[in-house]
Amino acid sequence: SKVQEHYAIIPTKKVPTQKELDKLTSIQKEIYYTVLKRTMAMFETDYKYDETTITVEIKKLPFISKGRTILDKGWRKLEYAASKKTDKEENTELPLVQKNEAIEADLATSEGFTAPPKSYTEGTLITAMKTCGKELENVEEKEILKATEGIGTEATRANVLETLKKQHYIEIQKNDVTVTQKGAILCQAVKNTLLSSPEMTAKWETYLKKIKKEEGTQEAFLENIQKFIDHTLASSAQVIESSDWSTRITSMNQTISQTKQTIGTCPACGQSIIDKGKFYGCSGYSNGCTFTLPKRYVGKTLSEATIKKLLKTKETSLLKGFKKKTGETFSAALIVNEEHKVMFKPYKKTDK
Structure with a gap:
């Protein structure tokens, strides 16, 4: 309770003997070597490569090809698995060309089907909370959320999800996060308000920086939050009273009770x-x-x-x-x- 973030698992000064390592199960060995490699990678050199980009113009439309030549594997020497995309780029060798050189092109079209976005899992939802600022248009607010890693901290994001589950706003079905009827009502109640936008977090973080620089006060910050809460509660109550939501909420509560x-x-x-x-x-x-x-x-x-x-x-x-x-x-x-x-x-x- 006294720390917000911690480094989880790290190697200690104790170096295990081969005999001790042999006693470990396969999964224990895998965890041990993963942690060890990760720690060693911090002290390795950078992974360096040359990247070549060729832009070919066909019928005034640009087509781009990229290829990489590895100069220094650096930390990747520790057998870190590269992504399929990176592997493909590294294995692509491009020919030497000159600017404005004429070439022959072989064009082909392919057909496929688009798939709907995948449902969130608890893991991807936590990642979305960390990167929520990338959707903001305001550059300054976007940078603030990037620096603070979005909503919450490493120690609180998982707890936010647990609270949503306990309050029946979300459910976990086969590892996928689904929104309940109660959660849908909450989403509609706060739709198009600051409460549903990462912008609010950015604005609060901005003012906290002002307090740090002694350009603002804690009292003013808390007073504004109180006003914001009062306004949100009042406006949300008006929206609910002016619709059929009260009936839906009663029905939803009955459904929750019946499931128990x-x-x-x-x-x-x-x-x-x-x-x-x-x-x-x-x-x-x-x-x-x-x-x-x-x-x-x-x-x-x-x-x-x-x-x-x-x-x-x-x-x-x-x-x-x-x-x-x-x-x-x-x-x-x-x-x-x-x-x-x-x-x-x-x-x-x-x-x-």
Whole structure:
């Protein structure tokens, strides 16, 4: 929590013996040598080459050919794999030509099909967050986002995606990121606003630089952000109220609730009780119902069957395994009282 970025895996001063290396699995060896080569590459010479470009004009249309001649492999000597495009360029030898020289050309056309853009994965989405500034028209703002590596930091971008998943704005299906109905509504609500543009991040970064140069103040920065938030909330609420979005949001919330496993009926309001992860809660939470049931009570984990019985009859059978603070265990039954609170069933002495 005290660092924003770190270097992940690096070699230490310990040099393994061949015997130690032989004990590693194939994947462990692969990781070790990958990290080692990457570290060594930092201290190697630059990769140098000569690039030749020939432009041929046919019917006043330019056709460009490129070829490379390697002068010094540099860090690539460490067997770094080149891309297919780079390999093709390196293996292309162009003839010696003179400016304005006439040549013969053999032209051919080819047919193919365009494919739709591939869906984002979590990895490509994080890359898109880093390079989002390249779409901006303002050169200064584009350079600022390039220097700050777009939206977020290395340590926060993945967390942004996790938050979007937890809030049901996106879903991951077979490694592809898809936008949910709730996410589509959010996108429409902020469409054509600063909130949906990397320009906002660039403007904030610009002002932070002013603060650094003592040309601006933290107070003014935070005050402007507060105004921006207030304006965004007000305008978004007006857009939603003036459309059928409220109906769509209600429908969407019901769909989300239905996709979760229903445990039983809420004794407080009659709606469904669903699994919310660390506890069971009412699907009517957005309407004000706060009824919940714990998954663990006084040191004992409550099974789903126990919770279902408690919801159905408002009482469980005698349960073993509750723990006192002293560590001593005891048995008791649970009930849901008139105030819709979970508690131990009061023990009554019976006369013989």
